[in-house]
Amino acid sequence: MPYPQNMETAKEVETIVRENGAVPATIAILDGIPCIGLSMEELERLATLGTRAQKTARREYCTCCKGNGATTVSATMFFASMVGIPVFVTGGIGGVHRHGEHTLDISSDLTELGRTPIAVISAGVKSILDIPKTxxxxxxxxxxxxxxxxxEFPAFFTETSGCKVTCRVDTPEDCARLIDANSKLKLGTGILIAVPIPKEHSASGSIIESAIQKALKEARDKNITGNAETPFLLARVNELTGGASLASNIALVKNNALVGAKIAISLAQLREHKGGTESVS
Structure with missing residues (x-):
């Protein structure tokens, strides 16, 4: 998100989490140090840095050891797991890129979910990606x-993708029981809880898809690949939709924060009732 929308959204998301009884812990890398829970001054610094902050996945942390990094889902999961935070809210995770069967462009978010026991609450995967392959x-x-x-699995900017899921959860308590069972079984894998964007903020699927196709062509023409591709595509889709995609993005992040906070509280209550000690944030 561009400044100042990124700062406004960050503050509003933290407020939503607090108002629903949970503790927000925004994660980033500042001066080479992983920070779990940022002050308003640190949030402002990160927001004003914008794209000058390095996009940091698990592998990039070593190259960001003296700089500032905006952590991806994979890096955020890793840092959260180190301090015992089991619930993580984001907008959308990365995934298999379109034509990924040829490029092998697959986000490290997916392998992180396969080896780090964190529950990730998102609006699905970014709609610029290949949802069925993801x-x-x-x-x-x-x-x-x-x-x-x-x-049905949501499609980020829209509520539906045409892809069915094998697991449905209807309440924060359902989610808490799922997370707790995953932990007790020591599966060692994460959980993805996909929350549809609220209907009133859902974008037109045809408009979004048209913008995505145009943005993808421009990315190919400009030879934009790797970790630069997703930021370019999201920014370009926002331009092509006249800001509609950014407005939807902000709305779904807030909704995810609301649902995620309720899940965190339910999980804490469940574990307190059972005598657990793991922190929830």
Whole structure:
């Protein structure tokens, strides 16, 4: 997100989490140090850095050892797991890129979900990606994919993707029991809980897809690949939709924060009732 929308959204998301009884812990790398829970001053610094902050996945942390990094889902999961935070909210995870069967461009978010026991609450995967192939890859990784109050996997900017899920959860308590069972079985894998964007903020699927196709062609023409591709595509789709995709993005992040906070509270209550000690944030 561009500044100042990124800062405004970050503050609003943290407020939503607090108002629903949970503790927000925004994660980033500042001056080479992983920070779990940022002050308002640190959030402002990260927001104003924008794209000057290095996009940091698990592998990039070593190259960001003296700089500032905006952590991807994979890096955020890794740092959260180190301090015992079991619930993580984001907008959308990375996945298998379109034509990934030829390029092998697959986000490290997926392999992280396959080896780090964190529950990730998102609006699915970014719609610029190949959703069916992403779900197949997650199955290969042994990751439980659940949809919240629906039988269909959401498509980020829109509520439906045409892809069914094998696990449906209808309440924060359902989610908490799923997370707790995954932990007790020591499966060692994460859980993806996909929350559809609220209907009133859902974008037109045909408009979004048209913008995505145009952005993908421009990326190919400009030879934009690797970790530069997703930021370019999201920014270009926002331009082509006249800002509609950014407005939807902000709305779904807030909704995910609301659902995620309720899940975190339910998980804490469940574990407190059972005598557990793991922190929830």
């Amino acid at each position: 779900l197949e890859y997650l199955e290969t990784q042994g990751v439980c994919v659940a949809a919240y109050k629906t039988n």
